[in-house]
Amino acid sequence: MGLDVQALVKRYSDTVVVGPVSFAAAEGEFLSLLGPSGCGKTTTLRCIAGFETATGGDVLIDGRSILGLPPNRRDVGLVFQSYALFPHLTVFENVAFGLRLRQRPAPEIARRVADALRLVDLAGLEGRHPSQLSGGQQQRVALARCLALEPRLLLLDEPLSNLDLKLRIQMRSEIRKLQRRLGKTAIYVTHDQGEALALSDRIVVMSAGRIEQIGTPREVYETPRTRFVADFIGASNLLAGVVEPSGTTIRVGDARLTSSDASVPGPVTVLIRPERIRVVAPDTAPASGNLLSARVAEVVYLGEDLQLTLEVDGGISLAVSLKATVAEKELTPGTAVGAWIAREDVRVLPSPEARGA
Amino acid sequence: MAVGGEAVRRPSRPFNAWWILITVVVVIYLFLLAPLLIVVAVSFDPTDAFRFPPPGFSLRWYVAFFTSETFMKAFFRVSLLVALTVAVLATVIGGMAAVGLVRFLTRGRALLETLFLTPIVVPEILLGAALFLYYTRLKVSTSVAGLIAGHLLLAIPYVVRTVSAGLIGIDRSLEEAAMSLGASRAQAFWKVTMPLIRSSLLSAAIFAFIVSFSDINVALFVAGPESMTLPVHIFSQIVWQPDPTIAAASTLQILLIAALLAIAQRVFRLRVAL
Amino acid sequence: MSRHGRLAVALLAPGLAVLVVFLIVPLAMIVVISFFTYSPTRIWVPVPTAENYGKFFHPYYLGVTWTTVKVGLLTTLACAVLGYPLAYMLARMRSRWLGLCLFLLVTPLMVSSVIRIFGWLVILGKKGIVNSALEAAGLGAMDLLHNVTAVVIGLTELLLPFMVLPLMASIENIPRAVEEAARNLGATPLQLFRRVLLPLSLPGLVSGSLLVYSVAISALVTPALMGGRKVRMLGNLVYDEVLTSLNWPFAASIAVILLVFTVAVMVAYLRTLRALSRRGGRA
Numbered sequence: 001m002g003l004d005v006q007a008l009v010k011r012y013s014d015t016v017v018v019g020p021v022s023f024a025a026a027e028g029e030f031l032s033l034l035g036p037s038g039c040g041k042t043t044t045l046r047c048i049a050g051f052e053t054a055t056g057g058d059v060l061i062d063g064r065s066i067l068g069l070p071p072n073r074r075d076v077g078l079v080f081q082s083y084a085l086f087p088h089l090t091v092f093e094n095v096a097f098g099l100r101l102r103q104r105p106a107p108e109i110a111r112r113v114a115d116a117l118r119l120v121d122l123a124g125l126e127g128r129h130p131s132q133l134s135g136g137q138q139q140r141v142a143l144a145r146c147l148a149l150e151p152r153l154l155l156l157d158e159p160l161s162n163l164d165l166k167l168r169i170q171m172r173s174e175i176r177k178l179q180r181r182l183g184k185t186a187i188y189v190t191h192d193q194g195e196a197l198a199l200s201d202r203i204v205v206m207s208a209g210r211i212e213q214i215g216t217p218r219e220v221y222e223t224p225r226t227r228f229v230a231d232f233i234g235a236s237n238l239l240a241g242v243v244e245p246s247g248t249t250i251r252v253g254d255a256r257l258t259s260s261d262a263s264v265p266g267p268v269t270v271l272i273r274p275e276r277i278r279v280v281a282p283d284t285a286p287a288s289g290n291l292l293s294a295r296v297a298e299v300v301y302l303g304e305d306l307q308l309t310l311e312v313d314g315g316i317s318l319a320v321s322l323k324a325t326v327a328e329k330e331l332t333p334g335t336a337v338g339a340w341i342a343r344e345d346v347r348v349l350p351s352p353e354a355r356g357a
Numbered sequence: 358m359a360v361g362g363e364a365v366r367r368p369s370r371p372f373n374a375w376w377i378l379i380t381v382v383v384v385i386y387l388f389l390l391a392p393l394l395i396v397v398a399v400s401f402d403p404t405d406a407f408r409f410p411p412p413g414f415s416l417r418w419y420v421a422f423f424t425s426e427t428f429m430k431a432f433f434r435v436s437l438l439v440a441l442t443v444a445v446l447a448t449v450i451g452g453m454a455a456v457g458l459v460r461f462l463t464r465g466r467a468l469l470e471t472l473f474l475t476p477i478v479v480p481e482i483l484l485g486a487a488l489f490l491y492y493t494r495l496k497v498s499t500s501v502a503g504l505i506a507g508h509l510l511l512a513i514p515y516v517v518r519t520v521s522a523g524l525i526g527i528d529r530s531l532e533e534a535a536m537s538l539g540a541s542r543a544q545a546f547w548k549v550t551m552p553l554i555r556s557s558l559l560s561a562a563i564f565a566f567i568v569s570f571s572d573i574n575v576a577l578f579v580a581g582p583e584s585m586t587l588p589v590h591i592f593s594q595i596v597w598q599p600d601p602t603i604a605a606a607s608t609l610q611i612l613l614i615a616a617l618l619a620i621a622q623r624v625f626r627l628r629v630a631l
Numbered sequence: 632m633s634r635h636g637r638l639a640v641a642l643l644a645p646g647l648a649v650l651v652v653f654l655i656v657p658l659a660m661i662v663v664i665s666f667f668t669y670s671p672t673r674i675w676v677p678v679p680t681a682e683n684y685g686k687f688f689h690p691y692y693l694g695v696t697w698t699t700v701k702v703g704l705l706t707t708l709a710c711a712v713l714g715y716p717l718a719y720m721l722a723r724m725r726s727r728w729l730g731l732c733l734f735l736l737v738t739p740l741m742v743s744s745v746i747r748i749f750g751w752l753v754i755l756g757k758k759g760i761v762n763s764a765l766e767a768a769g770l771g772a773m774d775l776l777h778n779v780t781a782v783v784i785g786l787t788e789l790l791l792p793f794m795v796l797p798l799m800a801s802i803e804n805i806p807r808a809v810e811e812a813a814r815n816l817g818a819t820p821l822q823l824f825r826r827v828l829l830p831l832s833l834p835g836l837v838s839g840s841l842l843v844y845s846v847a848i849s850a851l852v853t854p855a856l857m858g859g860r861k862v863r864m865l866g867n868l869v870y871d872e873v874l875t876s877l878n879w880p881f882a883a884s885i886a887v888i889l890l891v892f893t894v895a896v897m898v899a900y901l902r903t904l905r906a907l908s909r910r911g912g913r914a
């Protein structure tokens with residue numbers, strides 16, 4: 001069941017909240033809509049579900065437009081952020097709700113509810129009411145309630161954001177396993193980039209109602225195409241630079257860097273991931289790549305990692321991330337070090353002005 | 358220009374069902390407002406044939422109203438006077454009671470709160486009948502004072518409820534902050550809390566006024582010839598001599614009450630009072 | 632007693648005094664009088680008797696009671712049916728219009744019932760609007776008043792806001808997401824109402840019904856003006872016995888019966904209201 005969103009636009013009076021936005025999900029694909037609050041990802045999801053009326057564009061499932069259908073006839077399952085379980089019904093009745101509406105015979109309902117509850121690992125809790133369940137259990141009931149109807153498409157609106165961290169990590173791998181097993185196309189809305197990276201086949205990064213980039217987690221992390229994506233996903237050093245007329249060097253402050261990215265002369269944004277910077281002795285002579293001389297300004301111990309701030313000669317600050325197994329004694333504030341960066345790890349992104357409003 | 362708007366989200370409606378609902382609701386509102394609208398329309402009818410829509414426009418019934426001694430007395434010397442008195446007295450008495458209940462009572466609050474709610478639980482006609490028999494037994498003749506007492510019974514529970522709700526909404530620590538700056542308890546209350554419940558008091562007063570002015574059930578029993586309120590006079594006119602002067606009187610009452618309600622709604626959320 | 636306690640007493644005293652002097656004592660008096668014997672010359676003599684209550688079981692008075700209950704139930708039903716769509720709409724409405732709609736809902740309530748009944752008389756009376764239209768259409772005038780339907784219409788229009796407000800509060804407590812979940816799972820509006828809205832708004836419905844019922848059964852002005860001789864309710868009975876027949880012991884006994892019944896209903900109403908506000912409260 002492929003989803004095709006074509007030039008979707010949503011407008012409130014004269015404010016464009018979403019759009020135009022276009023993306024497609026293949027059958028069985030797990031696609032995340034990722035972005036900060038207010039970027040339009042939930043509005044997009046609700047347009048697909050039918051709870052927002054699109055102002056323009058189209059949404060097709062298997063080649064047929066669903067925008068003309070009311071929300072109760074679209075055959076897409078929506079898992080709400082607040083779960084929205086029916087408080088007056090038991091777990092069984094919640095999951096059976098859609099089946100009862102369709103007047104399926106009782107034995108079929110019992111079977112499908114049992115299957116759905118088994119899928120989410122909640123067998124045995126049929127008689128409970130939502131108020132007697134924990135957050136994680138409620139979330140699973142919400143999921144089972146959708147799955148019992150075997151919808152063509154699964155929509156999930158930040159389903160894990162009300163859970164605590166450990167539970168969130170556990171639930172997200174369960175959701176992913178379930179989705180893979182059932183082979184259902186899933187659209188997942190989240191503001192948590194770690195979640196998106198861990199779960200998705202592809203990520204749609206959104207900001208201010210527009211799509212910044214669509215790509216696999218690796219693409220989006222390692223080759224972000226805009227400053228926003230680079231900044232939003234993972235930690236980054238984003239430096240203003242100018243590509244020199246020769247086209248091969250980039251001037252950043254007083255330093256000169258070389259990059260494997262082809263670039264046109266002019267102002268750019270340079271991206272260097274903190275974990276890609278190697279801290280070496282200040283007088284090492286590297287074979288290739290970039291070596292900057294710097295001084296350690298700050299060291300923060302985070303258990304697993306060390307976060308360093310380096311002041312590079314020429315007035316640039318770099319954040320560096322190291323594993324704490326490195327001998328820290330040499331890395332006290334004030335120590336002179338060398339920062340080595342491979343050419344592939346210097347990414348060139350268009351500067352914000354170049355993007356155009 | 359693209360601007361994010363997640364927080365502004367307004368849900369979409371199921372197309373047809375919502376519009377059917379709106380139509381039904383509009384019809385129900387028309388039902389609700391029909392008698393009042395008709396009364397207003399009829400008050401401008403130059404004839405006394407009670408036609409709708411009225412064939413012309415005339416103010417003759419308003420003239421009749423303002424020149425009728427009985428109507429004028431009922432409106433100004435009884436209803437208005439009683440309502441203003443009740444508004445002031447009920448607000449003071451009820452306000453004091455609310456303050457006592459919320460701020461100073463240490464035990465038995467639930468019981469006393471219930472006690473102050475009793476007049477609401479008793480049907481108005483029974484309040485009226487009981488007062489009537491009571492006054493007769495005490496050989497007290499019908500008077501404006503008796504009416505005021507009856508209306509106080511109707512109004513005080515609402516005042517207590519409104520002002521209590523307003524008081525509960527105020528953070529105790531404001532008074533404590535004032536006291537830590539040197540104010541006595543009474544000063545802290547008077548200077549800090551009182552201004553903050555001003556809107557509750559005002560809306561309670563308006564409510565008390567309206568309750569008193571439009572009361573019919575108590576007044577029917579307790580009012581005498583010297584204390585005949587406007588609603589009672591309208592009632593007797595309907596029974597004995599219906600003519601559109603009643604409509605003029607009614608329209609003026611509607612305007613008065615609607616205006617007061619509009620003010621109260623600005624000042625305080627209306628629903629809490631009911 | 633602590634200073635607080637003394638201050639509390641001082642603040643509560645005037646209100647309590649009003650309640651005791653003008654409510655408790657008169658009501659107690661009524662209960663006492665209901666057991667006295669009626670005397671045509673002196674209205675009552677303090678001779679204890681149960682005959683006033685006994686008189687109540689005469690078929691005529693039982694008939695009046697039945698009319699009262701019937702009108703009460705019909706009014707409550709009509710208010711529930713008409714009130715639900717209104718309450719739902721108000722509960723889900725955007726706040727820009729809500730103020731105006733609440734104002735339009737509450738204003739008729741605050742205007743004296745005589746005025747509204749006058750309006751109904753103009754609409755339904757012998758020479759009123761509807762009849763004029765019927766005459767113009769050649770169908771002849773009908774007596775639209777002086778029956779139970781007219782009284783129910785009048786009372787429903789009067790008491791509708793009492794149903795709508797608690798119901799609205801109840802519906803507001805149902806998260807919109809729950810409604811959307813039901814629609815996402817395939818519910819039509821009717822199914823949504825029957826399976827989700829109705830069960831979850833039941834407390835508000837019960838609250839509103841109790842309130843409407845208790846006010847309807849003690850109605851006086853509406854049945855008097857719109858029902859006439861043909862529709863007599865307990866309120867009319869009390870009025871006549873007190874002010875016309877001057878049989879005060881009997882009037883007192885009717886009052887006591889009505890009082891007991893109404894208080895029971897109102898207490899139940901206040902209980903459900905408290906339960907509603909406790910369960911509610913947006914997260």
